[in-house]
Amino acid sequence: MTKLKPFSDVCLLLEGTYPYVSGGVSSWVDQIVRGMPDLTFSLFYLGNQAATKGTPHYKLPENVTSLSEVYLYDKLSPGELTPGKAPREATRLFYQTLRGFLTEKADARRIAQFWELIECLDAAEGKFRFGNLCKDFEAWELQLELYNQLAATESFIDFFWTTRFLPLPVWHLLSGRHELPAARVYHSVTTGYAGLIGAVAARKFNAPYLITEHGIYNNERLAEISRADWIYEAENTAFRYSEGLSVFKRLWVEFFFFLSRVAYSSADRVFALYQGNATLQVGYGADAHKMEVLPNGIDPNKFDQALQKRAERMSTRSEKHCIGFIGRVVTIKDVKTLIRAARILVQNVPGAFIQIIGPTGEDQEYFEECQGMVNEFALEDVVLFLGNQNILKVLDQLDVMILTSLSEGLPLVILEAFSAGIPVVATDVGACRELLYGRTPEDQALGPAGIITRVSSPSETADALQKMVTDPSLLREMGVAGRRRAERYYTQKALLARYHQVYTDHSWSPKRAIESSA
Amino acid sequence: MAGIGFELRKILAKPSYLNTLRAYGYAALISSGPWVLSIVSLALLGLVCRGLASEHQMELVFASVTYVYALSLILTGPVQMVLTRYAADQKFIHRTDKIFPAIVTTLAFTSALSAIIGLILFVGFVPAPLLFQLSSACLLVLVTSIWVMTVALSASRNYHGVLISFLSGYAISFLAAWACTHWLGPSATMLGMVAGHLILLLMLLRITFIEIGEFEFKNLEILGYFKKYSHLALCGLFYNLGIWIDKILFWFISSDRKQVAGFLYTSPDYDQVVYLSFLTIVPGMAVFLLTLETGFATHYEQFVQRVLGKATFAQITEAKEGMVSSLREGFSQLIKIQGAFTLLLIIFTDRFLSFVGLGAVQSGSFQITALGVFLLVLFLSHLTICFYLGKLRDAMLCCFVFALVNGAVTAWTISSGEQWYGFGFLIASAVAATMAATKVNRHLQLLEYDTFTSQSIHG
Numbered sequence: 001m002t003k004l005k006p007f008s009d010v011c012l013l014l015e016g017t018y019p020y021v022s023g024g025v026s027s028w029v030d031q032i033v034r035g036m037p038d039l040t041f042s043l044f045y046l047g048n049q050a051a052t053k054g055t056p057h058y059k060l061p062e063n064v065t066s067l068s069e070v071y072l073y074d075k076l077s078p079g080e081l082t083p084g085k086a087p088r089e090a091t092r093l094f095y096q097t098l099r100g101f102l103t104e105k106a107d108a109r110r111i112a113q114f115w116e117l118i119e120c121l122d123a124a125e126g127k128f129r130f131g132n133l134c135k136d137f138e139a140w141e142l143q144l145e146l147y148n149q150l151a152a153t154e155s156f157i158d159f160f161w162t163t164r165f166l167p168l169p170v171w172h173l174l175s176g177r178h179e180l181p182a183a184r185v186y187h188s189v190t191t192g193y194a195g196l197i198g199a200v201a202a203r204k205f206n207a208p209y210l211i212t213e214h215g216i217y218n219n220e221r222l223a224e225i226s227r228a229d230w231i232y233e234a235e236n237t238a239f240r241y242s243e244g245l246s247v248f249k250r251l252w253v254e255f256f257f258f259l260s261r262v263a264y265s266s267a268d269r270v271f272a273l274y275q276g277n278a279t280l281q282v283g284y285g286a287d288a289h290k291m292e293v294l295p296n297g298i299d300p301n302k303f304d305q306a307l308q309k310r311a312e313r314m315s316t317r318s319e320k321h322c323i324g325f326i327g328r329v330v331t332i333k334d335v336k337t338l339i340r341a342a343r344i345l346v347q348n349v350p351g352a353f354i355q356i357i358g359p360t361g362e363d364q365e366y367f368e369e370c371q372g373m374v375n376e377f378a379l380e381d382v383v384l385f386l387g388n389q390n391i392l393k394v395l396d397q398l399d400v401m402i403l404t405s406l407s408e409g410l411p412l413v414i415l416e417a418f419s420a421g422i423p424v425v426a427t428d429v430g431a432c433r434e435l436l437y438g439r440t441p442e443d444q445a446l447g448p449a450g451i452i453t454r455v456s457s458p459s460e461t462a463d464a465l466q467k468m469v470t471d472p473s474l475l476r477e478m479g480v481a482g483r484r485r486a487e488r489y490y491t492q493k494a495l496l497a498r499y500h501q502v503y504t505d506h507s508w509s510p511k512r513a514i515e516s517s518a
Numbered sequence: 519m520a521g522i523g524f525e526l527r528k529i530l531a532k533p534s535y536l537n538t539l540r541a542y543g544y545a546a547l548i549s550s551g552p553w554v555l556s557i558v559s560l561a562l563l564g565l566v567c568r569g570l571a572s573e574h575q576m577e578l579v580f581a582s583v584t585y586v587y588a589l590s591l592i593l594t595g596p597v598q599m600v601l602t603r604y605a606a607d608q609k610f611i612h613r614t615d616k617i618f619p620a621i622v623t624t625l626a627f628t629s630a631l632s633a634i635i636g637l638i639l640f641v642g643f644v645p646a647p648l649l650f651q652l653s654s655a656c657l658l659v660l661v662t663s664i665w666v667m668t669v670a671l672s673a674s675r676n677y678h679g680v681l682i683s684f685l686s687g688y689a690i691s692f693l694a695a696w697a698c699t700h701w702l703g704p705s706a707t708m709l710g711m712v713a714g715h716l717i718l719l720l721m722l723l724r725i726t727f728i729e730i731g732e733f734e735f736k737n738l739e740i741l742g743y744f745k746k747y748s749h750l751a752l753c754g755l756f757y758n759l760g761i762w763i764d765k766i767l768f769w770f771i772s773s774d775r776k777q778v779a780g781f782l783y784t785s786p787d788y789d790q791v792v793y794l795s796f797l798t799i800v801p802g803m804a805v806f807l808l809t810l811e812t813g814f815a816t817h818y819e820q821f822v823q824r825v826l827g828k829a830t831f832a833q834i835t836e837a838k839e840g841m842v843s844s845l846r847e848g849f850s851q852l853i854k855i856q857g858a859f860t861l862l863l864i865i866f867t868d869r870f871l872s873f874v875g876l877g878a879v880q881s882g883s884f885q886i887t888a889l890g891v892f893l894l895v896l897f898l899s900h901l902t903i904c905f906y907l908g909k910l911r912d913a914m915l916c917c918f919v920f921a922l923v924n925g926a927v928t929a930w931t932i933s934s935g936e937q938w939y940g941f942g943f944l945i946a947s948a949v950a951a952t953m954a955a956t957k958v959n960r961h962l963q964l965l966e967y968d969t970f971t972s973q974s975i976h977g
Contacts, residue, residue: 075976076975076976081974081975081976130975134971134975135971137967140967140970140971144831147831148831152830152831152832153830154830155828155829155830156825156828156829156830156831156834157825157826157828157970158828160970164975165975168975232828
């Protein structure tokens with residue numbers, strides 16, 4: 001851990017992202033930190049295991065004052081596994097509180113009890129260790145009580161280990177609370193563990209706390225747990241069909257949902273990328289009046305050249321219609337629906353062809369299946385796999401952009417297409433509808449920037465594409481609407497301005513931001 | 519996708535369950551079983567050699583053999599337990615090939631140690647013909663080795679072969695001792711004993727070699743086990759010390775003691791009585807080991823299977839109740855049989871003593887020590903359960919208390935007069951049995967808690 005300065009303007013709480021792991025969220029963080037050189041940032045990074053952290057993917061800018069790291073699935077030290085000798089009264093109080101916390105059904109009270117629990121731990125001053133949870137008879141009794149309450153007909157050994165592993169990452173996390181850097185504002189870029197420690201930090205320093213979620217953490221965990229085969233499920237039990245998840249999976253799910261609830265309840269402001277996510281967040285316990293939709297942004301001017309070149313190309317009438325797909329060739333992008341759509345499309349529009357731009361190596365099997373389909377349908381001249389390309393250089397060749405994904409957040413490629421004046425056909429997932437048709441009435445007045453289709457519908461996709469490529473004026477109108485929309489609502493400038501504002505002007509928070517002592 | 523979720527698969531490797539050791543029960547019996555056999559053969563020897571050697575010469579043989587047994591048992595007490603553990607562990611991980619080299623290595627160490635002690639004691643401190651001195655030292659080495667081998671064989675479960683070896687070994691000892699005395703004179707009696715024990719040792723080695731033999735004789739890993747299982751080693755030491763401390767005190771501080779030769783003492787009044795009472799250990803231990811084997815062990819296996827086999831807590835507790843009730847049954851059977859046996863002995867003490875040629879003066883001490891043996895059987899049984907449950911530290915503490923109380927109270931009884939003789943052993947057995955029973959009771963109550971919480975979260 002490196003600590004350069006004890007105090008920063010913003011402390012970002014990052015779970016499995018910046019600066020160690022690349023990806024959409026990480027580049028967003030990079031954008032924020034580099035975009036505000038006048039503010040200082042401290043980073044609190046949560047990783048899986050220290051041994052597998054690797055090297056940072058991003059070079060830290062000068063305005064990052066410190067980087068703290070906590071690894072949630074590291075082995076506990078032998079000292080931490082040895083029960084501490086907390087005073088009898090403190091131990092009794094701790095287990096009483098823990099019992100109340102674990103058996104409480106009402107959310108609000110449960111969250112209150114969580115904070116009492118933290119106070120108990122603070123009071124024990126390190127004399128209460130994880131070893132106590134493993135060895136204390138009180139802990140065992142509590143485990144039995146919960147077992148009888150929740151899973152009395154289930155495998156006890158699985159219950160035992162599940163309930164013992166559940167608190168392990170939280171314990172690592174809470175041990176990290178002593179390392180939390182002092183900052184004026186705390187900002188976690190997910191809920192989950194990062195959200196929990198964000199809430200703890202905000203409470204500790206009585207500072208404003210905000211959350212930005214790109215995906216919905218709860219949904220991601222829910223999907224992960226449903227698929228997990230390492231969580232024990234009794235076979236042939238009826239509840240699997242009636243209630244969906246086994247007891248052990250439910251325990252995990254509820255655990256993660258609770259983490260998020262603590263974060264939401266402590267947050268002074270919750271940002272969503274688009275309205276759909278905001279609705280989900282409210283469903284998961286975020287306060288509706290704390291919500292704010294703040295989409296991702298780009299710099300449309302970077303695409304001026306592509307816009308111009310494309311406009312020139314489009315002004316001459318051509319029988320060729322280039323449709324571009326930009327993204328990884330993986331299941332979630334549903335390239336197969338696109339290939340089926342291509343087969344329908346070329347029957348009606350012989351000049352249409354599809355360029356698939358993006359890496360193919362991530363899921364080799366899926367890629368080969370796609371190639372197989374192309375051969376089977378004899379579409380070798382229609383569907384072209386181009387691999388990785390520099391997007392700025394290829395955008396001008398596209399008449400239309402197509403997105404057939406099964407799931408999306410707020411896809412950056414759509415904003416890039418808009419900036420280059422390219423209309424988009426996209427499935428009705430994530431923020432796509434808002435992007436193409438507009439979110440607010442004012443936004444909608446700009447007109448549609450493309451056509452939304454149903455998920456996994458080759459015929460609808462083909463129809464939409466046909467409608468657009470065969471109508472140059474529609475294409476032009478939609479392109480103009482897209483560029484306007486990007487310029488008005490999705491600029492990096494607006495994004496940075498809004499976050500800069502919430503970082504520096506804390507009037508939105510009931511808490512008074514602490515003043516720098518440095 | 520942001521967030522790390524969990525990658526517990528690797529961490530969730532299931533903790534391995536320690537093998538429980540059936541052999542422990544036998545290890546406990548071993549220290550008394552052959553000793554019982556040797557008492558019998560010595561008594562017979564005394565009878566048949568009556569005309570061949572003087573009473574003093576026979577006393578010398580008796581005292582020497584007794585010292586050899588006492589010393590070898592105390593010496594190998596720690597070794598027995600640890601070697602048993604090692605053998606069971608290797609068996610569990612299917613490395614039986616490592617057991618034989620470990621036995622040979624252990625034999626090398628114990629033989630060297632017992633040879634040094636035997637030579638110092640018998641050559642240095644027992645005035646007797648050199649042949650007698652050397653064969654006594656030799657016997658110490660052999661008997662020590664036999665204890666080590668017996669432990670190794672307790673895990674092999676070739677009871678039949680072991681039993682035949684012991685019976686023929688002692689028969690040969692008895693016959694050869696008689697023959698040597700007859701042909702070569704009284705100082706060669708020990709030579710006959712040596713011959714018999716040598717044959718016994720060779721037979722045991724043969725059985726072991728046939729079963730698990732390797733042409734590899736060195737395994738120093740076993741030495742690490744003494745450090746790792748120091749509780750076990752100390753347990754063996756304290757237990758055997760506890761069994762012998764009252765006798766040793768009678769030899770060295772009692773006013774009734776009798777110097778046989780040099781450093782060899784006996785205390786005839788106490789010795790004879792206590793050896794005789796000790797014979798009564800047999801029915802109780804037999805009954806207990808039988809119930810342990812058929813009832814308790816089966817239920818314990820079921821318990822472990824249910825724990826690992828994803829049973830509900832109610833099913834696990836039910837299996838534990840099965841263990842407890844089989845144990846209760848075993849103990850009630852033990853108390854009934856050993857109790858009735860002891861009661862009969864106490865009622866008919868005088869007749870019994872006169873039958874074996876002891877005087878009525880000793881009947882009080884006999885009754886007290888017979889009662890002591892009854893309690894010792896209870897202690898030993900609970901101790902075995904402690905081993906079963908893996909409570910080595912508690913077992914060690916019980917043995918320590920047993921030795922301590924026996925030593926302290928015996929010392930006091932010696933100074934307080936004959937009417938108190940045997941109370942040291944009685945009280946020590948009572949205290950140790952109570953202590954062990956309390957521990958077993960507590961551990962059984964907490965069995966589920968112990969079973970689960972003793973596993974480390976990191977596998």
